[in-house]
Amino acid sequence: MHVDAMTMPQPLLEVADLARRTQTAGFSGLLFTETGRTPYLNAAVAAQAAPGLELSTGVAVAFPRSPFVTAATAWELQEAAGGAFRLGLGTQVRTHVVRRYGVDFEHPGPRLRDYVLAVKACFAAFRTGKLDHRGDFYSLDFITPQWSPGPIDVPDPKVDIAAVNPWMLRMAGEVADGIHVHPLGEPGYIRRHVLPNRAAGAEKAGRSPDDIAVIVPVMTIVGDTDEERQRERELVRASMSFYGSTPNYAFIWDEAGFEGTTARIREKQKAGDFAGMAAQITDDHIAAFATESTWDGLADALRSKYDGVATRLVLYNALADREWFTRYGEVAQQLS
Template identity: 40%
Template sequence: MAPMKLDVNLGVEGGYLKSVEGVAKAADDLGFSGLITSETKHDAYLPLAIAANATERLELLTSVAIAFSRSPMETAQTAWDLQSLSDGRLILGLGTQVKAHVTRRFSMPWDKPVARMRDYIGALRAIWESFQSEGPLNYEGEFYRHTLMTPFFNPGPIERPEIPVYIAGVNESLARLAGEVCDGFHVHPFHSPKYIREVVRPAISSGAEKAGRESEEVKLAVPVFAITGADGRQVEKQREAMRQQAAFYASTPTYRTVLEVHGWGEVGERLSTLAREKRWSEMPALITDEMLAEFAVEGEPDEIGDRIRERYSGLVERVALYMPFVPGERDRFWRNLIESVTA
């Protein structure tokens, strides 16, 4: 069994693009496996261009870039250029987002998101094939049609044209799609090992079986709620922060699947009611210590890596802590964590 990989998230504060080079170099030097960007306040792709130039080994992941806010052609071109620039280190992670954001924030169409994502990925691969072969482009799907590619607009072949595609999701439908057509699946930060074993993995296996693939072809990347600190005060502060984060996620009906696996569906309904009534301060109290132990890994700084490896080894291929990485701060902690997780 291959060792797990430990990735690091690029923070969205502190200048963002101005900080990328320093963060990427530091992450590469410490031995992190990959650098992850997300698309919330900023674009997910621009930082990876900077990181690609600043490093030689670090894998570059989007977790996630929003698919439906862009044409497949736009995503295909950007990914192709990043793959070429990084000498094959890009892992393209795509997400559907939700209807309100796609239609009202991006002013783009939304319908049948799973079917649309399947079509989107098919379009991407057809476009990449046209780039690599320098041949005609003739993709006609349910939502996307790409039937024109002239030499003037074709960037041409690259040395490593195979770009892994991951998608993100919570419920079974997108996990099944990952099993059918993807190279990996980004598990939501709000999860438990039991949820991964009983919901995510079986859904991926179902999709893989439908497509005639082996489910092991689909790699899982998991952000980890981690609780650790130099003293009791720091630990308690992190514990309550994770409790609050879990309560926020658990109040969303879409994420209730995670609670239901443990028989806690009624707690999710109560959290949703409190959220609708804007009674935010009352929500964390509904996340008991028993629940928190399922959603987060807790341990001393020098043992948290072992705890993560024990929890996820054999279950997922990549992990990343749900906490900021600042170069020069806690380097000893991060170095020990890398050694433990990837042992």
């Protein structure tokens, strides 16, 4: 099992040191989210600073960038990383895409499917000089040597997508190389939805489900005393309330036995009561959706929970503390 550390993109002058520390600590790779800073520049610096470290975007926002621009960026990163880069893409939500990025968001699922196929068509064009993708949302049919990065000596980048609902999961199984599971994706949800829908999509495309990675971010609560774990528990509670406020994810709570959680969180959110949002996440929620352990027991706890359902684990809060980062790296080595 590969184990990555998750980070928000950092100021570029800090990325090289972070990448080297991640590699030295024993993680398989470093996964960059996309927030106020873009993940691609961080990945470029990391590729130069820590050769051999696996790098991924988890996830980059797709629609504001043309498929060709995304493909060319991923192509250069794959070359720089020696074949160790994964392109993770997601739709984001309507408000961000329309009001912050200023681009269309209609039919996001089918649009992302077409986007992935367009990106892969660009990869093929960089090797062959022929670009021919005609989809429902993107049509690309012109390339010349001057405007192509040309072939590289490593395989095409893997293209992973963020998926939550059954349609998106089936689509990922059909056209993508990996699935970024949502941070609320506990093992029961993965078994009920991710694995069977991945298999259905793969069967439709004549592929093996094993060829599509399942990339799972895990929230951990670790410490050798209850006091240490309590601090972590409150950080996880706040994170879960943030993710749990999105209506599209309500069914995950409901199916796990916590019906109405999203509605209660949103009621507090509308009132601007952030402490009240976190208070809707009980210790029972945390026990079901996070992994709590002593340091000596963490590797076994993660293995027993995610063996057979995850290809890659992404440690959500490994970077919260510099000392803990080293200890998380030791756990990553045990799992890898």
